Amino acid sequence: MARIVQKFGGTSVADLDCIRNVAKRVKAEVDRGSDVAVIVSAMAGVTNQLVDYVSQASALHDTREYDVVVSSGEQVTAGLLALCLQELGVPARSWMGWQIPIHADDMHGKARITGIEPDRLVKKFGEGQVAVVAGFQGVSPHGRIATLGRGGSDTTAVALAAALGAERCDIFTDVDGVYTTDPRIVPKARKLDKITYEEMLEMASLGAKVLQTRSVELAMNMGVRVQVLSSFEDLPGTLVVDEDEIVEKQVVSGIAYSRDEAKITLVQVEDKPGVAAGIFGPLADANINVDMIVQNISPDGGATDLTFTVTRADLNRAVKLLQDRRDEIRYKDLIHDAGVVKVSVIGVGMRSHAGVALSMFTTLAEKGINIQVISTSEIKISVLIDEEYTELALRALHTAYGLDAD
Ligand code: ASP
Ligand code: MG
Numbered sequence: 001m002a003r004i005v006q007k008f009g010g011t012s013v014a015d016l017d018c019i020r021n022v023a024k025r026v027k028a029e030v031d032r033g034s035d036v037a038v039i040v041s042a043m044a045g046v047t048n049q050l051v052d053y054v055s056q057a058s059a060l061h062d063t064r065e066y067d068v069v070v071s072s073g074e075q076v077t078a079g080l081l082a083l084c085l086q087e088l089g090v091p092a093r094s095w096m097g098w099q100i101p102i103h104a105d106d107m108h109g110k111a112r113i114t115g116i117e118p119d120r121l122v123k124k125f126g127e128g129q130v131a132v133v134a135g136f137q138g139v140s141p142h143g144r145i146a147t148l149g150r151g152g153s154d155t156t157a158v159a160l161a162a163a164l165g166a167e168r169c170d171i172f173t174d175v176d177g178v179y180t181t182d183p184r185i186v187p188k189a190r191k192l193d194k195i196t197y198e199e200m201l202e203m204a205s206l207g208a209k210v211l212q213t214r215s216v217e218l219a220m221n222m223g224v225r226v227q228v229l230s231s232f233e234d235l236p237g238t239l240v241v242d243e244d245e246i247v248e249k250q251v252v253s254g255i256a257y258s259r260d261e262a263k264i265t266l267v268q269v270e271d272k273p274g275v276a277a278g279i280f281g282p283l284a285d286a287n288i289n290v291d292m293i294v295q296n297i298s299p300d301g302g303a304t305d306l307t308f309t310v311t312r313a314d315l316n317r318a319v320k321l322l323q324d325r326r327d328e329i330r331y332k333d334l335i336h337d338a339g340v341v342k343v344s345v346i347g348v349g350m351r352s353h354a355g356v357a358l359s360m361f362t363t364l365a366e367k368g369i370n371i372q373v374i375s376t377s378e379i380k381i382s383v384l385i386d387e388e389y390t391e392l393a394l395r396a397l398h399t400a401y402g403l404d405a406d
Pocket of ligand 1: 009010041042047048073135136149150151152153154
């Protein structure tokens with residue numbers, strides 16, 4: 001029998017009516033003759049509330065107890081869904097991470113799954129029972145509950161799908177799939193039928209928050225076919241698959257943006273070995289992540305400007321750190337700007353097509369948008385622009401790459 005893993009996020013299980021609706025979707029899959037494991041999140045808003053309780057109880061909280069508290073939301077949903085399934089005449093039981101077990105390391109609050117023993121669960125499939133699994137949690141080597149980081153139920157679902165050798169892992173959510181870009185900004189955005197793991201990874205890490213980034217990495221490494229679809233509509237969603245499965249490769253599949261960027265320029269730093277290390281070393285030590293970097297060559301072997309980006313949350317810390325080290329780093333001036341946005345075009349087809357970057361630059365130029373920083377990877381070109389032009393840039397690029405819906 002085909003094994004299917006279904007995962008329902010917080011908005012899909014927001015209240016009892018929603019959970020009853022989920023039970024119907026599970027039953028439909030059971031009626032198609034599949035063995036089904038369902039992974040659930042906490043009801044919408046519950047995890048935030050629990051995190052808040054923990055911070056109020058103890059500012060310097062013990063992360064093991066944090067995990068005990070915040071993992072409890074999933075336990076409630078799992079029990080309720082099992083009950084609703086039973087009410088529909090579908091045999092079902094709930095499983096906590098430790099009962100399966102799902103093994104995790106002891107990095108409480110952001111643990112990683114180290115292994116799953118699915119045998120007990122599979123045995124129950126033999127008895128026609130649906131497994132309702134609490135997402136987001138595993139058991140540590142010390143027998144304690146360990147949570148997998150916010151959004152971690154996606155990772156539970158993909159990991160379990162891999163362990164079960166499932167045919168597909170369906171991630172039900174409040175959007176009906178992955179779009180070519182943010183439909184709230186570009187009304188002509190289209191839902192994609194398929195997207196490759198690599199493209200999805202770039203989209204996810206750029207803030208298109210449909211799937212937890214780690215779950216996409218895992219799906220790619222384990223070859224799990226993932227489908228993102230709506231729990232509220234009966235429509236096919238977007239399949240996240242291997243490149244081989246996509247026959248007609250688009251040169252550009254999607255356009256993502258991130259407002260969580262801030263730019264720092266060090267004016268006139270010396271152009272000699274060790275200078276970059278002297279700047280980025282202390283930033284790394286302070287756990288400040290640097291994303292895009294540009295440095296000019298100096299015409300006379302003297303001084304050059306160095307520009308880079310950090311997240312907005314890290315901007316003040318980064319500026320302070322660089323100011324404190326001004327005497328060592330030796331720069332003439334420091335300029336910073338949080339009013340920037342990073343826009344990226346993404347597509348595996350870029351590997352075999354020339355001129356993709358040029359059309360991006362031309363399109364932006366035609367709209368009078370100045371590019372401040374550029375960075376590229378094999379399947380992505382990113383530019384940093386003034387935040388004011390976000391919408392204009394996204395719409396123009398969407399049209400230029402032929403992505404508009406007709
Ligand atoms: N409930 C957890 C969270 O809100 C895990 C999840 O929903 O994936 O982060
Ligand atoms: Mg989620």
